[in-house]
Each structure stands twice: as structure tokens, then as C-alpha cells.
Amino acid sequence: MCRQFFDEPLSLHTSFRIGGPARLFLVPKSVEQMLCALKLYPGAKLLGKGTNVLAPDEGVDVVISTLGLSNxxxxxxxxxxxxxxxxxxxxxxxxxxxxxxxxxxxxxxxxxxxxxxxxxxxxxxxxxxxxxxxxxxxxxxxxxxxxxxxxxxxxxxxxxxxxxxxxxxxxxxxxxxxxxxxxxxxxxxxxxLETQPLDLPSAGSFFKRPHSNFYVGKAIEQLGLKGFRIGDAQISTKHAGFIVNLGSATAKDVIALAQTVKQLVEKHFNVVLEPEVDIW
Ligand SMILES: Cc1cc2nc3c(=O)[nH]c(=O)nc-3n(C[C@H](O)[C@H](O)[C@H](O)COP(=O)(O)OP(=O)(O)OC[C@H]3O[C@@H](n4cnc5c(N)ncnc54)[C@H](O)[C@@H]3O)c2cc1C
Structure with missing residues (x-):
């Protein structure tokens, strides 16, 4: 049997520390159990360690964790x-x-x-x-x-x-x-440790590098946006490519902040940014 949890806060399973409840949170312990869970819940969201995900404030229906596949x-x-x-x-x-x-x-x-x-x-x-x-x-x-x-x-x-x-x-x-x-x-x-804000919750670099010689963090820094925040979502003061959660940021705060940054980068550098983070 998969381990199962009800109304499990996704904020406990994402490095952003953001996300409402998963109505059902399954943790299969073998490949066989995983296939069973996927067949039962074909629309379920898959979650590894949650370090590249922004989960919605209102939560999601079913999440299947891969962490039980640990051999x-x-x-x-x-x-x-x-x-x-x-x-x-x-x-x-x-x-x-x-x-x-x-x-x-x-x-x-x-x-x-x-x-x-x-x-x-x-x-x-x-x-x-x-x-x-x-x-x-x-x-x-x-x-x-x-x-x-x-x-x-x-x-x-x-x-x-x-x-x-x-x-x-x-x-x-x-x-x-x-x-x-x-x-x-x-x-x-x-x-x-020297270059990244590892002391605050984040999902790493928020945006993909649009092409090999465009450095997103540097561009955001040039726009003077280091430290800019919406709610508790902030452009890291240490690395402007990271959005960090100062404590009680919501997914909506992060999305609003990312949207603002995207618009400013497009306006000033004529470059369209896309999120690297998977926004559920
Ligand atoms: C501080 C910090 C630093 C980081 N530095 C880097 C870096 O240097 N380079 C880099 O590339 N990334 C970096 N990341 C981002 C992240 O760690 C990576 O993208 C990592 O590979 C995500 O793995 P995860 O298990 O956490 O995936 P999750 O966040 O759990 O999931 C991410 C996506 O993958 C899907 N997924 C997860 N597991 C599977 C699976 N088994 N099969 C199919 N889909 C799956 C999920 O459904 C989701 O869509 C960083 C993140 C943080 C917080």
C-alpha cells in the first residue's frame, strides 16, 4: 500500500515553502505501487523534492511523490x-x-x-x-x-x-x-554558498537563461530590482536571479513579482523571460 495523507500542506514539500493542501498526497514505495497510483489518478501532479515547483495557494487535488523510490x-x-x-x-x-x-x-x-x-x-x-x-x-x-x-x-x-x-x-x-x-x-x-541565498526558501533561479550570453540575474540587478518585493516575495539581495520567500509569501505574490520583472526585462532588454520553475 502507498502511504497516503489527506489535506497535506504542499508548503511542507516545496523548497519555496509555498502551496496549499493536496487533498490526497500519495507516497508509493515501489515502482509497482507508483504505476498503480498513476493508473488510479492519471491527472495527479508528480512531485520529487519540490525544489523547482511553485504550488498554488488554493492547493491541488492529488499529488504523487517519487521520494519513496529510493533504491x-x-x-x-x-x-x-x-x-x-x-x-x-x-x-x-x-x-x-x-x-x-x-x-x-x-x-x-x-x-x-x-x-x-x-x-x-x-x-x-x-x-x-x-x-x-x-x-x-x-x-x-x-x-x-x-x-x-x-x-x-x-x-x-x-x-x-x-x-x-x-x-x-x-x-x-x-x-x-x-x-x-x-x-x-x-x-x-x-x-x-557564496553566490546563492541558501538561507531563504526559493526554487533556485526563477527564470531560464533565454540564450547563452544573456545573464538573467545580472540584467535584473542592472534594473535596480535587487530587494524589490511584493508581499513577502522578494528579488534576492544576494542573487537577482532568485526569488526568495521572506516568510509568508504566497504563490500569487511570487507570480506578480515574476510578471513585473518579466515586463521590465522585456521593455529594457527586448528579451522575453520564461520561468524555469514549474508553476502548477
Ligand atoms: C537553492 C536551489 C538551487 C538550485 N540550483 C539549481 C542548479 O544549479 N541547476 C538546476 O538545473 N536547477 C537548480 N535548482 C532547481 C532544482 O533543484 C532542480 O530543477 C531539480 O532538478 C528539481 O528536482 P526536484 O526533485 O526537486 O523536482 P520537483 O521540484 O519536485 O519537480 C519539478 C518538476 O519535475 C517533475 N518531476 C519530478 N520528478 C519527476 C519524475 N521522476 N519524472 C517526471 N517528472 C518529474 C515535477 O512534476 C515538476 O514538474 C535549484 C533549486 C534550489 C532551491
């Missing part, structure tokens, strides 16, 4: 993981085995499933670099897709385009020196 194993330089395992955990476990490939992604706070869905990336690396194959559910059946079929591009994948559920993935890593891997990860974490 992984190493086979030589291959790492096979279910969707609900945290990417940071996989980074640490890989480092302990002297396996390189995930270091630059260390500190991305979501699950491996969420990372594959949106081809998460940082500091010039992206999860697409190491994915070998993915097992997914297309709404009717399970499929295994080889890396050539994953249609990865900037913050996009076949799973995002087609609304398919990532169940399991195989990553190909490279044998390296454990100390070198660990030290690279430490440097990355230090950089994140």
Missing part, C-alpha cells in the same frame, strides 16, 4: 538509481567510490528524476552528460530509452515534452581519484 546501486562505473533519490546523495556516494561525473551538479537540491526531467545543470555541466538510459512510464506502458532518444537540450527532455514519468536511470561515471572528486565538490558547494 540505487553501483555496478563498476555505472550508477543505477530510482527516481526519488536525491542528486546530492548520489554525488556523495559516487565520490566515496572515486567515480567522477556528477561533481559540478553537487548542491542541486532535487531528485535524480527531477534533474533528468528538466536536464538540470550548473557550472557548464548538465545531467544529460552522464545519462546512459532511462526507464519511464508513458501513461500506458513502461519504456526504456537509450541516451540517443532522450531529446535533451537546455532545461528540457523528452520526459518534459511528453509528460512522461522518469522511474529509473542509469548514469555512466568515470573512475577517478576520490580525493580529487571530493575536493571539486567542496569547491562547488563553497561557490554556491
Amino acid at each position: 540505487f546501486l553501483f555496478d563498476g562505473d555505472l550508477l543505477i538509481s530510482e527516481a526519488g533519490v536525491l542528486l546530492s546523495k548520489l554525488c556523495v556516494e559516487s565520490a566515496e567510490r572515486g567515480l567522477s561525473g556528477l561533481e559540478l551538479l553537487y548542491g542541486i537540491p532535487g531528485t535524480i528524476g527531477g534533474a533528468i526531467l528538466m536536464n538540470a545543470g550548473a557550472y557548464g555541466a548538465q545531467i544529460a552528460d552522464v545519462v546512459e538510459w532511462v526507464e519511464c512510464f508513458d501513461g500506458e506502458q513502461m519504456r526504456i530509452l537509450h541516451r540517443s532518444q532522450l531529446e535533451f537540450s537546455y532545461r528540457d527532455s523528452v520526459f518534459k515534452k511528453r509528460n512522461w514519468l522518469v522511474l529509473r536511470a542509469c548514469l555512466r561515471l568515470t573512475k577517478s581519484d576520490p580525493e580529487a572528486v571530493r575536493s571539486k565538490m567542496e569547491k562547488i558547494m563553497k561557490k554556491r
